[in-house]
């Protein structure tokens with residue numbers, strides 16, 4: 263879905279999922295174009311030990327950040343990382359995406375924050391994501407791109423798609439005039455409705 267949604271090119275970005283029953287994280291192989299990725303060559307990693315069984319492809323270089331997030335946010339089941347164009351344009355100028363659309367209120371409950379530049383050593387990116395994240399399931403990393411997450415693979419994917427979609431609309435809005443943020447009390451109304459009564463009952 264990532265290339266189909268236009269969020270990645272060639273082999274950029276990555277995605278992982280976590281299965282708490284087996285304790286395994288499954289992540290995209292390093293430097294592999296998406297059209298070559300199959301269920302068979304996804305890399306399986308033990309979350310507790312970080313060990314990868316021999317004979318598998320090399321895991322994405324961003325594996326440590328994915329593992330850090332699963333270890334510190336127990337409800338997480340999926341993490342998506344992209345350099346999608348409009349969202350990463352905001353990251354290139356260290357601008358958060360202000361909450362000036364009801365769609366941002368629904369999905370993110372406030373602005374989508376932009377963290378400062380963070381280097382790629384150790385747990386710096388994982389720590390930075392938790393330090394600078396807002397209420398919603400995504401963050402921009404200054405000079406870098408997007409991390410999005412969710413309680414399922416489809417939720418994380420939706421968050422990554424939504425960040426790019428609203429970044430594009432907000433960018434267009436900036437060409438027309440001054441962005442008008444929504445009052446937090448109004449943001450809360452959209453957020454609460456979206457997280458309580460929106461969509462179909464799961465029994466349907």
Ligand SMILES: [Zn+2]
Nearest residue numbers: 275343406407
């Ligand atoms: Zn990246």
